[in-house]
Amino acid sequence: MGKIEDLQTINGEGYQLSRLEHVLATARANSVWPLPFATSCCGIEYMATMGSNYDLARFGMERMSFSPRQADLLIVAGTISKKLGPILKKVYEQMAEPKWVLSVGACASSGGIFDTYSVLQGIDRIIPVDVYVPGCPPRPEQIIDGIIRIHELVKNEPLRRRYSEEYKHLLHDHNIETNE
Numbered sequence: 001m002g003k004i005e006d007l008q009t010i011n012g013e014g015y016q017l018s019r020l021e022h023v024l025a026t027a028r029a030n031s032v033w034p035l036p037f038a039t040s041c042c043g044i045e046y047m048a049t050m051g052s053n054y055d056l057a058r059f060g061m062e063r064m065s066f067s068p069r070q071a072d073l074l075i076v077a078g079t080i081s082k083k084l085g086p087i088l089k090k091v092y093e094q095m096a097e098p099k100w101v102l103s104v105g106a107c108a109s110s111g112g113i114f115d116t117y118s119v120l121q122g123i124d125r126i127i128p129v130d131v132y133v134p135g136c137p138p139r140p141e142q143i144i145d146g147i148i149r150i151h152e153l154v155k156n157e158p159l160r161r162r163y164s165e166e167y168k169h170l171l172h173d174h175n176i177e178t179n180e
């Protein structure tokens with residue numbers, strides 16, 4: 001039998017021990033509620049990802065949230081104009097902690113082919129991004145790969161991360177208001 005610090009769970013006859021942090025993280029990772037912020041062609045790929053062929057329900061993620069207050073994963077798929085930027089930021093701010101962001105496709109991640117005065121050159125200029133999915137557009141398999149990487153982050157995130165100075169600085173760097 002190993003030490004509990006080394007293992008995620010310890011199984012014995014009639015009992016199973018684990019750390020509260022691990023139990024909460026596992027529950028969170030298997031019940032992510034996504035908020036799709038889809039503006040253009042990458043959004044269509046995301047719709048395909050939700051469909052029966054790719055079946056996001058396998059990950060406990062079939063429940064889309066179109067209210068930021070009942071979502072913990074913001075999926076930004078498509079071109080974001082500078083005019084739309086403040087709205088995206090407001091949606092992010094309205095989501096409760098803990099929350100994660102998946103940037104789907106070249107446009108959301110970097111402006112893509114639209115190197116113009118009107119297009120935001122990457123959503124990470126206004127909100128923190130956890131995982132970037134490359135491609136124009138990315139295939140549903142790539143989006144699923146990004147989602148699995150988000151799950152890994154959720155599973156391995158320490159409970160206190162959101163209270164850390166590093167996290168506060170991250171929000172401060174993006175001019176995100178906190179409730180403190």
Ligand code: SF4
Nearest residue numbers: 041042106107136137
């Ligand atoms: S990355 Fe390509 S496919 Fe995705 S929104 Fe931009 S132009 Fe469309």
